[in-house]
Amino acid sequence: MTTFVLIHGGGSSGWDWHLVAAELRGRGHDVVTPDLPIEDPSAGLNDFTNAVLAALGDRPDPVVVGHSYGGMTAPLVCAKVSARLLVFLAAMVPAPGEKPGDWWANTGYVGPEGLSQAETFFGGVPEPLVAECVAHGRPQVSAEGEEPWPLDALPDVPTRALLCRDDRFFPPEFLRRVTRERLGVEPDEIEGSHMVLLSRPKELADRLESYLGE
Structure with missing residues (x-):
């Protein structure tokens, strides 16, 4: 059994992960899907990290997955815990000292x-599920956009990047280049749109689980 920490993207909530979480729990894993304090105008990256750590508690050796804007927070969590794996899913890969807004x-x-x-x-998400996701969206008015990303380097933890071949928000050719430049690796790929966690939850759970044996 492994604990998966699934971090949502901008303007979203942990609800985005509910289908993937159900898949992983059905396979015997523990899953944490925290809500970041994006509605708090004073909240910064440290507050985001603390929200995840509070939800994680003392669960050991988690797999930390950051989706989209969640890529800014996921490595900060890995720097605070003994993470088994860090996964950037269709995600923004930060650079030391860089403001997320830049x-x-x-x-x-x-x-x-x-x-x-x-x-x-x-793309590929049923219309009722799209409407439900939009209804769970939240205004992002937090302060981290103008805050330099605080680490001197990405944490020294096994790291994977996974892009979505049908992503029209972060197109594959763009994210391949960013991943090469910032992580020095070739990203893995999965079929699906930016919200692959809603369009292909089983396939995404399969991929995340497959990383445990690598």
Whole structure:
């Protein structure tokens, strides 16, 4: 049995992970899906990290997964615990001293044009589930966007990056380049859109579980 810590992206909540969490729990694993304090205008990266640590408690050797903007928090958690594995899922990979708000320009990100929210994020997700996800969304008014990312380097823990081949928010060619530049590795790939955790939860759980044996 392994504990998976699943960290949501920007403007979201731990609810985003409920299908993947059910898959992993059904296989005998423990799962933690904390809500980051994104609605608190004073909350910064340390508050995000502490929210995850509070939810994790004393569970040992977790696998920490950061989805999208959750990639800013996941390595900070790994620096505080004896993590078994760090996974960046369709995620922003931070750089030391870089403000999260500067990540977009620093990586040369160009957003999609002419696409709806559903087309950008939710390819392959059934419409009722899209509506439910949007209803669980929260305004992100926290303060971390202008806060330098605090570590001198990414934590020394086994690390994987997993991109989504049908992602229209972080296109594969973009995320491959960022992963090479910032992690020095080739990312793994999975079919699905940016919200693969809702469109392909079983396949994502399969992939996360497969990392345990590598």
